[in-house]
Amino acid sequence: MESKRLKLINARxxxxxxxxxxxxxxxxxxxxxxxSDTFRAVQCHACSLVYLNPRPDVSEFETIYPPNYHAFxxxxxxxxxxxxxxxxxxxxxxxxFCADLPADARILDVGCGDGFxxxxxxxxxxxxxxxxxxxxxxxxxRMAERANLKVHLGSIEDLHLPEDSFDLAxxxxxxxxxxxxxxILSAVKNILKRGGRLVIVTDNTDAFDFKIFKKKYWGGYHxxxxxxxxxxxxxxxxxxxxxxxxxxxxxxxxxxxxxxxxHNWLVDRNAPRFLINQFTLKSTVSLxxxxxxxxxxxxxxxxxxxxxxxxxx
Ligand SMILES: [Zn+2]
Numbered sequence: 001m002e003s004k005r006l007k008l009i010n011a012r013x014x015x016x017x018x019x020x021x022x023x024x025x026x027x028x029x030x031x032x033x034x035x036s037d038t039f040r041a042v043q044c045h046a047c048s049l050v051y052l053n054p055r056p057d058v059s060e061f062e063t064i065y066p067p068n069y070h071a072f073x074x075x076x077x078x079x080x081x082x083x084x085x086x087x088x089x090x091x092x093x094x095x096x097f098c099a100d101l102p103a104d105a106r107i108l109d110v111g112c113g114d115g116f117x118x119x120x121x122x123x124x125x126x127x128x129x130x131x132x133x134x135x136x137x138x139x140x141x142r143m144a145e146r147a148n149l150k151v152h153l154g155s156i157e158d159l160h161l162p163e164d165s166f167d168l169a170x171x172x173x174x175x176x177x178x179x180x181x182x183x184i185l186s187a188v189k190n191i192l193k194r195g196g197r198l199v200i201v202t203d204n205t206d207a208f209d210f211k212i213f214k215k216k217y218w219g220g221y222h223x224x225x226x227x228x229x230x231x232x233x234x235x236x237x238x239x240x241x242x243x244x245x246x247x248x249x250x251x252x253x254x255x256x257x258x259x260x261x262x263h264n265w266l267v268d269r270n271a272p273r274f275l276i277n278q279f280t281l282k283s284t285v286s287l288x289x290x291x292x293x294x295x296x297x298x299x300x301x302x303x304x305x306x307x308x309x310x311x312x313x
Contacts, residue, residue: 004034004035004036004063005035005036005037006034006035006037006056006057006060006063006064006224007056007057007059007060008037008054008055008056008057009054009055009056009057010053010054011051011052011053011054011055011227012053013044013046013047013049013051014049014051014180014181014182014228014238015044015047015049015182015234015237015238015241016044016046016047016049018044018046019053020044020045020046021042021043021044021045021051021053022042022043022045023040023041023042024041024042024043024050024214024215025040025041025214025215025216025218025221026038026039026040026041026215026216027039027041027216027217027218027221027223027264028223028268029064029223029224030217030223030263030264030267030268031222031260031263031264032064032066032068032069034063034064034066034224035063035064035224037224039052039055039221039223039224040052040053040054041053041214041221041229043205044234047233047234047237048205048231048233048234049228049229049230049234049238050205050228050229050230050234051227051228051229052221052223052224052226052227052228055224055227056224058179061136061137064224064225065137065225067139080282081284082281082282082284082287087120090116090117090120091120091123091124093252094117094120094121094124094125094170095121095124095125097168097170097197097199097309098121098125098126098129098168101126101129101167101168102167103126103128103129104128104129104130105126105128105129105130105167105168106129106130106132106165106166106167106168107121107129107130107131107132107166107167107168107169107170108132108133108134108161108166108168108169108170108188108191109121109131109132109133109134109169109170109171109172110133110134110156110169110170110171110174110184110188111134111135111136111171111172111173111174111177112133112134112135112140112144112149112151113135113137113140113144114140114143114144114147115133115140115143115144115147115149115151117170117172118131118132118133118144118149118151119147119149122149130150131149131150132150132151132152133149133150133151133152134151134152134154134155134156134159135151135152135153136153136154136155138153141153155184155187156184156187156188156191157183157184157187161191162191163190163191164190164191164192164193164194165191165193166191166192166193166196167192167193167196167197168192168196168197168198168199169188169191169192169196169197169198169199170198170199170200171188171198171199171200171201171202172199172200172201173201173202173203174200174202175200175202175228175230176202176203176220176222176226176227176228176229176230177225177226177227178227178228179227181228181238182238182241182242185198185238185239185242185244186242186243189242189243189244189312192312193312194312194313195311195312196311196312197247197309197310197311197312198244198308198309198310198311198312199307199308199309199310200235200306200307200308200310201252201305201306201307202229202230202235202305202306202308203220203226203229203230203257203304203305203306204220204230204231204251204302204303204304204305204306205220205229205230205231205234206231206232206251206302207220207251207257207297207302207303207304207305208297208302208304209257209258209261209304210257212261213261213264213265216264216265216268217261217262217264217265217268218257218261218264219256219257219258219259219260219261219263219264220257220260220304222260230306231306232249232306235249235306235308236249239308239310243313244310244311244312244313245310245311245312245313246308246309246310246311247309247310247311248307248308248309249306249307249308249309250301250303250306250307251298251301251302251303251304251305251306251307252298252303252304252305252306252307253291253294253295253298253303253304253305254291254294254303254304254305255286255287255288255289255290255291255293255294255304256281256287256304257304258286258290258293258294258304259279259280259281259283259286259287259290260279262279262286263276263279263280266279
């Protein structure tokens with residue numbers, strides 16, 4: 001695995017449809033070591049979007065999302081207390097967007113992975129809601145189906161879901177993985193009812209962790225799996241380009257990019273495994289410590305994640 005080189009292709013800014021950008025960071029796949037390539041992140045001069053250029057060809061999906069990829073197996077068995085704390089927190093966050101929904105609301109999770117959020121909505125939401133997911137990865141869809149969730153395999157552009165039919169859609173840590181964010185958001189807009197909302201959560205390139213680690217180790221690069229990374233400005237432009245009304249774009253708390261930035265820094269120094277293991281999604285001490293730090297930063301509008309609420313006019 002280590003020696004494999006990926007097929008890479010040139011990218012452009014998906015918002016400006018141009019390639020007027022400066023390199024800002026270089027790094028490797030520190031988490032999964034799926035290839036020996038060094039990757040380059042660039043920032044668009046016009047809109048400040050950060051994007052991977054060049055990036056893997058879509059034919060490399062199976063390689064860059066290996067079977068042990070965490071989105072496919074975030075389970076209570078493997079993650080224990082982290083799973084339980086995150087579940088409670090996420091359930092509360094998700095339900096806060098559902099307060100005004102009708103009893104028979106239809107909700108879609110785009111990029112649902114193994115169905116973590118759909119399971120929470122099933123468990124804590126109204127029984128009359130119809131919950132569906134979409135994911136490109138067959139392994140993820142099979143896992144979701146095993147949990148009795150209704151999940152469509154494929155890209156939302158190609159699935160021909162009925163137009164004007166959903167009350168609410170979520171894209172939680174999905175947009176940064178996409179090849180074509182504009183096209184996918186447009187497809188989501190099509191299936192939403194008028195006045196329907198799309199809630200997006202993604203990494204924030206105005207966050208303090210980005211400022212510190214952007215040259216190489218920033219966890220949010222997730223090299224080579226995050227292709228488009230936003231701040232308030234670029235995200236606002238994306239929403240405008242697609243024709244959504246922006247209800248709110250704010251930052252929220254997350255320890256994950258802090259923990260992974262330090263993880264990546266340690267991996268690159270060949271630090272001992274026991275030390276590296278203190279900085280993963282299973283390490284409660286570092287997750288708690290950086291949650292506390294990010295709570296403070298979030299109060300200054302510099303939380304590690306962006307959360308946007310968009311509405312179909
Ligand atoms: Zn741009």
